[in-house]
Amino acid sequence: MNTSEKPRDLFPGITKLYLSRNELISIPKYALDGFEKLQVLDIGFNHLSSLHNESFCGLKSLVNLILAANKIKSLPRGSFACAEKLESIDLSHNDISVLDPQWFDGSHRLSTLTFYQSNIDDIKNIPWNATNLQTLILKNNDLHSVNKKKFVGLKNLKFLDFSMNKFLDISVDAFEETCSLEKIIMQNLDKFTMTGLFRNMHQLVFLDMSYLHSRLKVTSCCQFSYTSALRTLDLSRTKIKAEDLVQFESNRSLFSGLVSLHTLQLQKNFFNDFHLVPNAFTPLWNLRKLNLTGCHIQQIDLGVFRNLTSLTYLSLAANFIRIIPEKAFQDLHNLRTLILKFNSITVIEKQLFSGTSSLQNLYLHGNQISTIDPFTSIPPSLKLLTIANNPFTCTCQLAWFREWLDKVDTTVDHRSEIRCSSTSFKSLKNQTIWSFHPKDYCGVNIYLIVGVSFAIVTVLTLSVLVYQKRWWLNHKLFLLKLAIIGFQEIIENQGPEDYEYQLNLMFREDDEWWINDCMKPFLQERMPHLEHIVFGDNGLHPGSFYLNAIYDVIENSYKTVLLLSNQSVEDTWFMTKLRMAVEHMNDTKLEKVILIFLEDIDGDHLPYLVRLLLSRNKPYLLWVDDDADGQELFWAKFEKSMRANREMNNVIPV
Numbered sequence: 001m002n003t004s005e006k007p008r009d010l011f012p013g014i015t016k017l018y019l020s021r022n023e024l025i026s027i028p029k030y031a032l033d034g035f036e037k038l039q040v041l042d043i044g045f046n047h048l049s050s051l052h053n054e055s056f057c058g059l060k061s062l063v064n065l066i067l068a069a070n071k072i073k074s075l076p077r078g079s080f081a082c083a084e085k086l087e088s089i090d091l092s093h094n095d096i097s098v099l100d101p102q103w104f105d106g107s108h109r110l111s112t113l114t115f116y117q118s119n120i121d122d123i124k125n126i127p128w129n130a131t132n133l134q135t136l137i138l139k140n141n142d143l144h145s146v147n148k149k150k151f152v153g154l155k156n157l158k159f160l161d162f163s164m165n166k167f168l169d170i171s172v173d174a175f176e177e178t179c180s181l182e183k184i185i186m187q188n189l190d191k192f193t194m195t196g197l198f199r200n201m202h203q204l205v206f207l208d209m210s211y212l213h214s215r216l217k218v219t220s221c222c223q224f225s226y227t228s229a230l231r232t233l234d235l236s237r238t239k240i241k242a243e244d245l246v247q248f249e250s251n252r253s254l255f256s257g258l259v260s261l262h263t264l265q266l267q268k269n270f271f272n273d274f275h276l277v278p279n280a281f282t283p284l285w286n287l288r289k290l291n292l293t294g295c296h297i298q299q300i301d302l303g304v305f306r307n308l309t310s311l312t313y314l315s316l317a318a319n320f321i322r323i324i325p326e327k328a329f330q331d332l333h334n335l336r337t338l339i340l341k342f343n344s345i346t347v348i349e350k351q352l353f354s355g356t357s358s359l360q361n362l363y364l365h366g367n368q369i370s371t372i373d374p375f376t377s378i379p380p381s382l383k384l385l386t387i388a389n390n391p392f393t394c395t396c397q398l399a400w401f402r403e404w405l406d407k408v409d410t411t412v413d414h415r416s417e418i419r420c421s422s423t424s425f426k427s428l429k430n431q432t433i434w435s436f437h438p439k440d441y442c443g444v445n446i447y448l449i450v451g452v453s454f455a456i457v458t459v460l461t462l463s464v465l466v467y468q469k470r471w472w473l474n475h476k477l478f479l480l481k482l483a484i485i486g487f488q489e490i491i492e493n494q495g496p497e498d499y500e501y502q503l504n505l506m507f508r509e510d511d512e513w514w515i516n517d518c519m520k521p522f523l524q525e526r527m528p529h530l531e532h533i534v535f536g537d538n539g540l541h542p543g544s545f546y547l548n549a550i551y552d553v554i555e556n557s558y559k560t561v562l563l564l565s566n567q568s569v570e571d572t573w574f575m576t577k578l579r580m581a582v583e584h585m586n587d588t589k590l591e592k593v594i595l596i597f598l599e600d601i602d603g604d605h606l607p608y609l610v611r612l613l614l615s616r617n618k619p620y621l622l623w624v625d626d627d628a629d630g631q632e633l634f635w636a637k638f639e640k641s642m643r644a645n646r647e648m649n650n651v652i653p654v
Contacts, residue, residue, distance in 0.1 A: 033058030081106025
């Protein structure tokens with residue numbers, strides 16, 4: 001074909017050209033020159049084995065190119081560079097063994113590449129120049145391994161699908177060069193081990209690892225630490241077990257970090273011990289849909305769904321559940337669809353649905369429910385109910401539920417399959433539940449009438465007693481409130497830094513050894529911020545009268561500590577210091593004195609003032625020798641006593 005003599009724009013109105021299912025074996029240079037408005041070109045299902053890098057020159061408007069189902073094994077470098085507006089290329093069902101990124105050099109607008117079932121077993125470790133590529137489909141090929149070298153240059157890649165590459169080995173660094181990935185599909189792989197591959201994929205929104213041929217291995221529970229944008233996670237049919245959902249040593253969930261997750265598919269796995277992992281879904285407070293269909297679940301922990309306050313869809317179908325704890329769904333206020341069909345449920349707890357105030361669709365068919373007790377909470381929002389194929393016992397105990405079915409506007413599916421079991425009234429055996437009319441079988445319930453009457457009499461009697469004893473009850477309730485809730489202590493606004501001395505220690509000279517061996521090391525190690533401390537008489541102002549100096553130190557100290565021993569309580573000067581400290585407490589109305597007993601003192605030997613202080617619950621500490629734990633407790637109490645000065649509401653008579 002002599003393209004130099006062919007006039008331009010021969011076919012100005014053609015935008016789509018379909019040449020599929022012909023006998024084409026090659027496309028010469030500029031073969032399609034003249035189709036300047038052509039946007040879609042389908043050359044699939046031909047016999048093309050190769051192309052020229054100028055085969056598509058002249059196609060200035062081409063956007064979508066289909067080369068599927070040919071015999072292409074290799075392509076020249078820059079095969080599609082002439083079609084400068086090309087965005088999508090489909091090379092599925094060819095015989096490409098090694099994918100070479102250089103084939104697409106110059107295709108700067110290329111955004112979608114499809115290689116479905118093209119026999120690809122390797123990708124050359126060459127950087128991609130098609131930097132605008134956003135979708136790469138490698139599904140159903142023979143890839144053996146992928147690492148970061150396979151995707152160098154694909155900084156804008158959003159969607160990657162390498163499902164059904166059965167023996168694919170995915171390196172831990174495979175996605176380091178594709179930091180913009182939002183969607184990954186990797187279904188039907190032979191094996192896969194989670195080694196932190198997705199940990200730092202900040203933009204990942206959709207991840208599908210379903211239909212794994214062997215058990216998914218999880219090396220740790222930190223797989224999604226920073227995958228905070230992920231909204232859909234499909235782990236269905238990955239053969240994982242309940243023990244994979246939580247790391248028992250740290251009690252950390254596999255789903256930690258998935259704060260934006262909306263949909264979690266876990267159906268067809270092996271959660272026999274599901275009740276042992278109550279914290280599995282704790283991080284998923286934004287989850288909307290949870291599918292646990294066919295997971296061999298036998299028991300449910302009452303707290304397993306506690307944090308799923310945004311959940312709208314929950315499926316527990318086709319498991320082996322017999323009883324569901326009454327509070328299992330209490331926090332699912334937004335739940336709209338609950339699927340419990342095909343289990344072995346025998347009892348519906350009365351308050352099971354009390355927390356599901358938004359429930360609209362409830363599926364209970366195919367269980368072993370024989371009756372539903374009176375006063376069972378059923379949400380008024382319910383629009384659809386399926387209860388077929390349950391062995392209902394049509395007796396008076398079921399009468400209220402039968403009447404409820406007639407009153408509500410709820411749609412009941414499969415009505416003809418809701419039947420009375422062999423344990424029903426004789427005439428109702430194997431009949432539909434609609435044949436059961438409670439008025440014909442159940443008279444007045446004398447037990448109910450007697451019970452209600454007794455309850456009314458009891459309430460009236462209690463009301464009279466409560467009224468007569470109302471002041472006594474108010475007093476007891478006040479004391480109970482203080483015991484349970486407690487009260488807020490009033491403390492001094494000033495701190496240690498507002499005083500001239502942070503601590504004032506008073507003691508006899510015989511007890512100075514304790515100050516040097518115990519108190520000083522403690523203060524240096526644990527309370528170094530206390531810079532101004534008075535150690536006994538040595539710290540008094542020189543030149544002042546003794547009593548004046550003592551009073552000055554007491555008045556200007558944040559805390560005054562007195563060391564008591566059998567000898568000190570006999571010391572007149574020491575007891576004078578104690579009396580002066582107590583008088584200062586009365587003047588300031590602040591508990592600024594701490595008593596430290598260095599030894600046991602017999603009660604008869606205790607001075608009246610000391611016993612008076614102890615009777616008023618004022619701070620005191622008892623030192624213990626040769627007991628490390630006891631000494632640690634002593635210092636902890638001392639630190640606590642130093643935190644604040646509590647206000648007093650009474651005066652100690654001195």
